[in-house]
Amino acid sequence: MTTKVLVTGASGLIGSAVWRNLSDWPDRYALTGFDLRAPEGAAGPAHGKTSPSPSPSPAGRGLAATHTRALALAGRGNVITGNVDDFEAVRGAVEGQDAVVHLGANGGPVDPSATPEQAQWQRILNSNIIGTYNVFEAARQAGVKRVIFASTGQVTWNYEQEPPLAQVIEGKYPGQPGGYRKIEHTWPVRPSGLYAASKVWGEALGRYYSDVHGISVLCIRFSAVNRPDTPLHPTANINPGDVDAPVGRSFSIWTSQRDAAQLVRLCLDAPPSLKFDTFYSGSDNRWGVRDTEHARKVLGYEPEDSAEDHRAAPAGGTMSASPRRGRAQHAT
Amino acid sequence: MPPKKKVLVTGASGLIGGLVIKHLGQKYDLSALNRRPVKGIPCVQADVADLKAIRPAFKGVHTVLHLSAATHGFIDDWDEQIRVTAVGTVNVLRAAQEAGVKRVVFMSTGSTMCGYEWYEGSPYGALARGEYDRAMAMAPNAAGTTPAGDNRPWQLLSHRDPPRPDSPYGAAKVFGEAAGRWFSDKYGMSVLCIRLGAVLDTNKPKLIRHLPGWLDQMDAVRMVEACIDAPESLKFDIFDAISDNSTRWRDISHAEKIIGWKPQAASDQFNPEELRAAAGAGQAKKVGPPLPRWRKL
Numbered sequence: 001m002t003t004k005v006l007v008t009g010a011s012g013l014i015g016s017a018v019w020r021n022l023s024d025w026p027d028r029y030a031l032t033g034f035d036l037r038a039p040e041g042a043a044g045p046a047h048g049k050t051s052p053s054p055s056p057s058p059a060g061r062g063l064a065a066t067h068t069r070a071l072a073l074a075g076r077g078n079v080i081t082g083n084v085d086d087f088e089a090v091r092g093a094v095e096g097q098d099a100v101v102h103l104g105a106n107g108g109p110v111d112p113s114a115t116p117e118q119a120q121w122q123r124i125l126n127s128n129i130i131g132t133y134n135v136f137e138a139a140r141q142a143g144v145k146r147v148i149f150a151s152t153g154q155v156t157w158n159y160e161q162e163p164p165l166a167q168v169i170e171g172k173y174p175g176q177p178g179g180y181r182k183i184e185h186t187w188p189v190r191p192s193g194l195y196a197a198s199k200v201w202g203e204a205l206g207r208y209y210s211d212v213h214g215i216s217v218l219c220i221r222f223s224a225v226n227r228p229d230t231p232l233h234p235t236a237n238i239n240p241g242d243v244d245a246p247v248g249r250s251f252s253i254w255t256s257q258r259d260a261a262q263l264v265r266l267c268l269d270a271p272p273s274l275k276f277d278t279f280y281s282g283s284d285n286r287w288g289v290r291d292t293e294h295a296r297k298v299l300g301y302e303p304e305d306s307a308e309d310h311r312a313a314p315a316g317g318t319m320s321a322s323p324r325r326g327r328a329q330h331a332t
Numbered sequence: 333m334p335p336k337k338k339v340l341v342t343g344a345s346g347l348i349g350g351l352v353i354k355h356l357g358q359k360y361d362l363s364a365l366n367r368r369p370v371k372g373i374p375c376v377q378a379d380v381a382d383l384k385a386i387r388p389a390f391k392g393v394h395t396v397l398h399l400s401a402a403t404h405g406f407i408d409d410w411d412e413q414i415r416v417t418a419v420g421t422v423n424v425l426r427a428a429q430e431a432g433v434k435r436v437v438f439m440s441t442g443s444t445m446c447g448y449e450w451y452e453g454s455p456y457g458a459l460a461r462g463e464y465d466r467a468m469a470m471a472p473n474a475a476g477t478t479p480a481g482d483n484r485p486w487q488l489l490s491h492r493d494p495p496r497p498d499s500p501y502g503a504a505k506v507f508g509e510a511a512g513r514w515f516s517d518k519y520g521m522s523v524l525c526i527r528l529g530a531v532l533d534t535n536k537p538k539l540i541r542h543l544p545g546w547l548d549q550m551d552a553v554r555m556v557e558a559c560i561d562a563p564e565s566l567k568f569d570i571f572d573a574i575s576d577n578s579t580r581w582r583d584i585s586h587a588e589k590i591i592g593w594k595p596q597a598a599s600d601q602f603n604p605e606e607l608r609a610a611a612g613a614g615q616a617k618k619v620g621p622p623l624p625r626w627r628k629l
Contacts, residue, residue, distance in 0.1 A: 121422070129418060129507075133410055155510075158517045186494050188570075191514045194422065200510035201418065204503040207496055211447045278494075 003268060004030045006097040008084055008135060009104030011035040014150065014225050014260055018101060021261035022268075029268070033079035034093045036107055083108050084131030091138040099146040099268055102135045102202075106195060121194060128198035136209045136217075146216040148267045149206050151199040153223035153253060153280055153290055156183045157192030160249075165289045171248035173287055182291040185221065185278040203278065210276040218267040219278040223253040223290055225260045231285075231307035252289045255281040256305035266299040274298070283307060336361040339560060340393040340433075342380060342424055343400025344370045347533055348439065348552065352397065355553045360560065365389040365400070365424075380420030383427060390431035395560050398424045399439045407443075407501040417504035425515045425523070435522035437559045438512050440570070442529050442545050443502030444495045445582060449541075455486035456581045462540040462604050464579065482585075490583035491527065491570035509570060516568040524559045524566065527582075528552065529574040537599055540607040544579040548597030551575050558593040566590070575599060 005022065009015045010033030022029045082089035084104045094100055107127050110119040132149070139147050160169050164180045167173075174180065191197040199221075206217035224235045231254035234247050263281050279295040282288055283305040295301035337360050341349055344364035353362060353372060364375040365386055376389035380400050390396070400420060402412035421438070428436050449457040458467035468485055482488060497503040512523035529547030532538060537546050555573040571587040574580050577599040587593040 125419065129414055133414065137410070158513075161517075188492055189510050189513060190517060191510050193514055193518070194511060197507060197510040197514055201503065201507040204495060204497050204506040207447060207494075208498075208500070208503050211450050211496065211498075 002028060002030050004032070004096060004098045005101060005268065006032045006034055006094055006099070007101045007103060008034045008090075008093075009102075009107070009150070010079060011037045012103055012105075013227055014222060014257075014264075015103045017225070017257035017261045018103070018264045021258065021265060031078075032093065032097065034082055034084070034090070034104065035079060036081065036083060083127070084134055085126040087134045087138065090131075090134045091141060094135070094138045094142045094144055097139075097142065097144050099148065100135060100139050100144055101148045101150075101264055101268070102132065103150040104131060104135075105150065105199075124194055124198045128195070129201055132198075132202040132205060136205050136215070139215060140209060140213045144215065145272065146218065146268070147206065147209070148264060149202050149217060149219045151203055151219045151221045151278070152196055153221045153282075154192040154196035155189045155199050155203070155221060156187060156290070157196060158190035159183050159187070160252075160289055168287055168289055169249040169252045171251070177286050177288075180289075182289055183280075184291045185280060185294060207276055214275075216270075216272060216275050218270065218274065218276070220263055220267065221278065221280045221290070222260060223255050223281050224250055225255045225257060225281070226250075229257050230254075231283075231310050251307040251311065252285060252287045254283055254285060254307045256283045256303070259283045259303040259305055262304070263295060263299070263301055266295075266301055270299055337560065338363070338392060338394045339397055340365055340389055340395070341370075341373075341397045341399060342366070343398075343439075344373065344375070346399055346403070347531060348399050348528070348556070351531075351549055351553050352399075352556055355550070356557055356560075359557070360395075363389070363393070379416075380423055381415050383423040386423060387427050387430070390427045390433060393428070393431060393433050395435045395437065396424060396428045396433050397437045397439070397556065397560070400424075401439070401505070402501065407499050410500045413500040413504040417501060418507050421504075421508035422511050425511055425521075429515055429519050429521050433521065434564060435524065435560070436512065436515070437556065438508060438523060438525045440505045440509050440525045440527045441502060442527050442572070442574070442582065443498050444506050444509070444527055445489060445493075446498035446502065446545070447496030448489060448581075450496075450498070456489075456544075459486070459544045459579050459581055460541040462543070462608060464604075467579075484578075484581070486581055488581055488583040490586060491525075491572060513568055520567065522562075522564060522567050524562065524568070525570040526555055526559060527570060527572045528555075529572075537602050537607055538610065540604055543599045543602065543604060543607070544577055544581055545574055546577055546599035546602075547573055548575045548595065551595040551597055554596075555587065555593050558587070558591040562591045 007015055007018060010019055022031055080093045084090055105128050106123050108123055110122045159165055189200050203219050206219055209215045210217040226233045231250040233250060235249045260281050277298060280290040280292055282290055282292040284303040285307040339360040340363050342365045343349055344366050345368050362373045364370040364373050366375050367379055369375050378385035380386055402416040406412040449460045455467040455470040495506045497506055509525045512525060515521050516523040529545040530542045531547045531549055531552045535549045537543050569590060572582045572584050574582055574584055575595040575597045
């Protein structure tokens, strides 16, 4: 059976990884993207061809003209260009979908005269606060069964600024792994900024929509997925004015792109009885500080990569580069 | 005598604002930030959704008591919850931080947790419905921790348990707490959150489901006072404010331990049978958000 999946933020970093991964099972997932742009890694738009707009909303209003450029993507799925802060556009995109993977965040135009902080807050408000509400509400109206909500490991970031975890992420490791308690998804939040606080909002909405409207909502707190796909890359802190965290932190929280994609796929495949849960992403990192056992137990998450495999790899050695695509490409 | 603490009250025209002005108006130098003028104290008239407009109200203020939120009639209105409760709170925190305010006392709500009443087999749901025998007979839930010495058969939940909002209002308050946590961690501004129980205009429960979470008006005032007076070294916390009701399921021991707050009233003084009859008379429509299907009252 094919699951119809809408991926918001499909052209982003995680969106592209998810898109590549899920595209390898065309008989299992029928993908539609929703993004400000077309996803990278996906085949380019068919020349001059525009697929028909998705079903109009129940209110009978069609999508605005700018949002109807659904582009056929080499038989893999469609990408609808639009902004999650536009309810009608989101409503049209979710119609007929079985599941929504909501990755779209922190995007969209801002007032050019805004300071970096103001601009960031505008983006958060429009895409993460209003946009995430739009996605849940549209999903409810359309009868979508499951929403996978991309949260962030930054919702508990500030536990990592204090002992004992501060030492671990600085690379001052205790003798053996396990000598400290990892952050669990049930802990009270300590967000890194308003971006992370807006993800707390999304998780709270997910809890509510699951309890009240029966939608299955699975939250993934993504941790340090990066474009070069290596822990040798500093973990970007998304808040303006904050410097990037040291590389050491990445060895504790890095998630390879394929491990991130695996987690999304497992959430899509989880039994319908799983109505709400929250998982940290993470590769199999020796000095991890965020719990990934819960994902292993509940979903069978088995990360394929490990940050330690990238440490002090000899120049030109075989361990330095993580393959962009894992077993996914060999699957039939 | 030291000068009175300058306390700015947002949403001062509401029920809690009125109680604070009446009972704490002598103790603190109160001012208001409100859309409508507020009787008896100086007031900057502005909407918390407008950061620019509210800034002047914060000048020289020591503590902000942030009560303003979209409440009556708007509990389930996502637009107003986003505009007023969520964005308004970020604006208040930002204006306070910019003005060098030492503390924001943020009025959160028990609605951040009342979703726990909604799963099948929940003793909390049975308590909300007044099915006390059933609640007593239920096995303790795996969630939560019951403090030593508490003999309630169900496990008490606290601010350490994951939030479970029962409404858009509750979800917006979860966000407000998270934003407050960050302003505290980032800027060192003290942010104390009160998860307020059911405070009622008549000071009496109107529905049977008010009994577990009922909060006496004076207990509420004393909680506000305890938060304003707490030592400045207390940078962030969340306190459950509920009177000492025997049917309560949220842990109130944390507030006693940290700021010495102890409720003096209990909803045990009210007869549940009268409330059951009242609920039957159709009062359910007047108070609280619409209930999901399986939560029959």
